[in-house]
Structures are given as C-alpha cells and as structure tokens.
Amino acid sequence: MMIKLALVGKNIKHSRSAEIYKKLIGSDVQYDLLDYADSSQIPSVSKLFETYQGINITSPYKLHFLNQVQLSSQARTLGAINCIIFKDNHYIGENTDYLAIIDILNRFKSSNQNVNVVILGDGVMSHITQVALTSLKMEYQIYSRKLTKQFNQLNLTTIFDQSFKSDGFRLVINTCSRDYVFKGIIDKKISFWDYNYNFPDRLLSLGKNSKQYIDGSEMLELQAKYALANWSITN
Numbered sequence: 001m002m003i004k005l006a007l008v009g010k011n012i013k014h015s016r017s018a019e020i021y022k023k024l025i026g027s028d029v030q031y032d033l034l035d036y037a038d039s040s041q042i043p044s045v046s047k048l049f050e051t052y053q054g055i056n057i058t059s060p061y062k063l064h065f066l067n068q069v070q071l072s073s074q075a076r077t078l079g080a081i082n083c084i085i086f087k088d089n090h091y092i093g094e095n096t097d098y099l100a101i102i103d104i105l106n107r108f109k110s111s112n113q114n115v116n117v118v119i120l121g122d123g124v125m126s127h128i129t130q131v132a133l134t135s136l137k138m139e140y141q142i143y144s145r146k147l148t149k150q151f152n153q154l155n156l157t158t159i160f161d162q163s164f165k166s167d168g169f170r171l172v173i174n175t176c177s178r179d180y181v182f183k184g185i186i187d188k189k190i191s192f193w194d195y196n197y198n199f200p201d202r203l204l205s206l207g208k209n210s211k212q213y214i215d216g217s218e219m220l221e222l223q224a225k226y227a228l229a230n231w232s233i234t235n
Helices: 019-026 074-077 096-111 123-137 154-161 200-209 215-229
Strands: 003-009 029-035 056-057 083-087 090-094 115-120 139-143 169-174 190-194 212-214
Touching: 003 019, 019 029, 019 215, 056 215, 074 083, 074 123, 083 215, 090 115, 096 115, 096 123, 096 169, 096 215, 115 123, 115 154, 139 154, 154 169, 154 190, 190 200, 200 212
Parallel strands: 003 029, 003 056, 115 139, 115 169, 169 190, 190 212
Antiparallel strands: 056 083, 083 090
C-alpha cells in the first residue's frame, strides 16, 4: 500500500524531504511538496488528511495550523509545529524540529566541556533553538536583522572573545531564511551550523574559514525519523 505524505511550505522546490523519506521508508512512499504563495491558499487540516497520512510544515507556515489542531505539551511550549498527526480522531500538532535540535546539541555538549553559542536570527526557529539551549543549560547570545546594527557584517571572533564568561567550543547556529548569507568575520575556532542545506557555495566559503561548516541535512533526517515515529510509519 502506497504511503502518502506531504510538506506544506513556500518556495520549497529545493526541499530534500522527499528524498529523505524515500530513503527511510523505501519505494512505497509518495511525498508531495505543497507550495503555497499565500496562507489563504492552504487547505484545512481535515482536507489535507483526506489524501495524506502525515503532514509536515515548514516556514513560513509553522504557526498557520495552530488553531486547527490539538498541541502536544511540547508544541504548546514552543508555540509552533512542523508535523501533524491524526490519532484517535484528533489532529495533533507536534514539533520534531525541537527533538532533532536537542539530539544534535547533546552531541556537541557531550564532546565538549563547555559550549558557547551564537544564534543568528530571531524568528520561529530561533525561538525553538533558544528553548532547546535553555533546557540543556547552554549559554547563548542572539543577533538578528531586527536586534543588531550591521548584522550582515558581524565579527564573530570578537563576539566570542568578549561576550562569554568562559572559553569553550564556539558554535554559531544560523536560523535565518535561505536568503541570508553570512558575510562577516569568522575564524578557525568557530563552527558554523546552518539550518539551511543544498548550498555548496556556503560549504566552500565558510568551510575554508571556519572550524567546520555543518548544513541542515542531518537535522532534516532526524526530523523525519521523529515524524515517522509519530505517524507510526516504519519501513
């Protein structure tokens, strides 16, 4: 029996979600990219589930379905969802972004005595990241277009040197949308984790100057694994 899943978003033709789900489940999966220019075009949850067994949501629509679903306790705390489940005749909103971020942050924490984090951006993904860092008691600072003058020209080396109480592993997390490209100063002591992916040019440019460049591919796969567990779908 064909498993039918979908991603709701805007300008998502670059998405690797279909590839990831086919890798995790196998060939018997149809994964559709539902690209909507405006939220008014998005069908209701009940209409979507007439066709699909599971729905993912990406930016800018992670708040769109909040009044159409029951929120898990975790999603209620975060105020955003990226996964909708139909269970016991109820539509449930969950956030597997958070679960994936926690997994990766825990790996950084277990490998380093102290981790200092700079978050780029102040949107939904930034908020989720802040909640995750707070829960793990990891120190962080936030910089964004709204909060920071000359945001595009940040000197990350100076920020880490001057802004944290103790030295440690230096991690930048870019939560900004795909149109943001970091053009500031970074050095070989700093690792750059970009929530976006499919940017070979960023890998080449940031990879040369930073300790390591990490794109969002691993997070995407972890999100998918947690979503499949919620949908009770296995290969």
